Amino acid sequence: MTVWINGEPSEAGTVSVHDAGFVRGDGCFEALRSYGGRAFALTEHVQRLQWSAAALGMTLPVADDLEAWIATAARQAGDGIVRVIATRGGPDQTVAPPVVVVISEPLPARLDGLALLPIRAPWHSAGRPWELAGAKTLSYGPNVNASRVARERGFTDAVLVSDDDIVLEGPTFAIGWVIDGVVETPALDLLILDSITRRYVLDLVDEVIEGRFHLSRIASASEVFAMSTIKEVVAVVRLGELSFEPGPVTDRLAGDFRAGLIDAGYTVSSCE
Ligand SMILES: Cc1ncc(COP(=O)(O)O)c(C=O)c1O
Incomplete structure (x- = not known):
């Protein structure tokens, strides 16, 4: 793992304990996939980071700098993950400019065949207008806790x-399913995160319905899948009491997503 702070390599990787990013989760972040040393969807991730920062009233370094820092970390990561964390920089913005931490990490073990527990998320906008809705802020505690609760229950x-x-959506992924051959997925106007993987995957689909779906709708699905930068496209085999087989649409989307990477010149390792 290697760390850069505001573009400078930093072995110790320290951020002030007075930084409101640390004290109060005041900041924003991104996670990018690096394939063969090249960051995927770099422009989109930097744009989303800048958008999240603007929603928080933070001014980040220019996109060219952010992209260069991430590209350096991606070269280091090889087939790995690059995290970008933009923190407030001090107790408030009058004290210090934001701090941008870039970390290159190895890939986590690939999980396939996810078992998901539906959990009510009263903290989620779920379509209610809110200035931070859809921003990828550092305040992810409730999402992380939902994952933990699900794991404690065997999911x-x-x-x-x-x-x-x-x-x-999942705490760190978007979700979709297939009914009568048609992909359905929660609409962005539910103010879920505008997942970059979801954008690429929906471009691969002939027919998609983006909408507001009751959980009971998924009982009619033939397959369910999750989408994220780190997961790419992976089958969901259990959702609460329901069981699913990994199906042909999920397989095709996972394969076409990878094929699109190869067409775009990324080196994709087949052994992941
Ligand atoms: C809440 C949430 N939804 C969806 C996603 C997937 O987004 P992306 O495809 O841009 O990684 C993430 C990723 O972290 C997330 O945190």
Whole structure:
């Protein structure tokens, strides 16, 4: 693992304990996949980081600098993950400019066949207007806790639903399913994260319905899948009491996503 702070390599990787990013989760972040030393969807991730920062009233270094820092970390990561964490920098913005920490990490073990526990997420906007809705802020405690609760109950992870059981997203991934050959997925106007993987995957699909779906709708699905930078496209085999087989649409989307990477010149290792 290697760390850069504001573009400078930093072995110790320290951030002030007075930084509101540490004290109060005041900041934003991104996680990118590096394939063969090259960051995937670099522009999109930097744009989303800048957007999250703007929502928090933070001014980050220019996109060219951020992209260069991430590209350096991606070269180091090889087939790995690059995390970018932009913290407030001090107790408030009058004290210090934001601090941008970039970390290159190895890939986590690939999980396939996810078992998801639906968990109500009263902290989620679920479509209620809110200036930070859709921003990837550092305040991820509730999402992390949902994953933990799901794991304690024997599932791989959670899927978040609104108070009236409308399906939203996973704590760190988007979700979709297939009914009569058609892909359905929660709409962005539920103010879920505008997942970059979801954007690429939906481009691979002929017919998709983005909407507001009750959890009970998934009982009619033939397959369910999760999408994220780190997971790419992976099958969901259990959702609460329901069981699913990994199916042909999920397989095709996972394969086409990878094929798209190769077409775009990324070196994709087949042994992951
Ligand atoms: C809440 C949430 N939804 C979806 C995603 C997937 O987004 P992406 O495909 O951009 O990684 C993430 C990723 O961290 C997330 O935190």
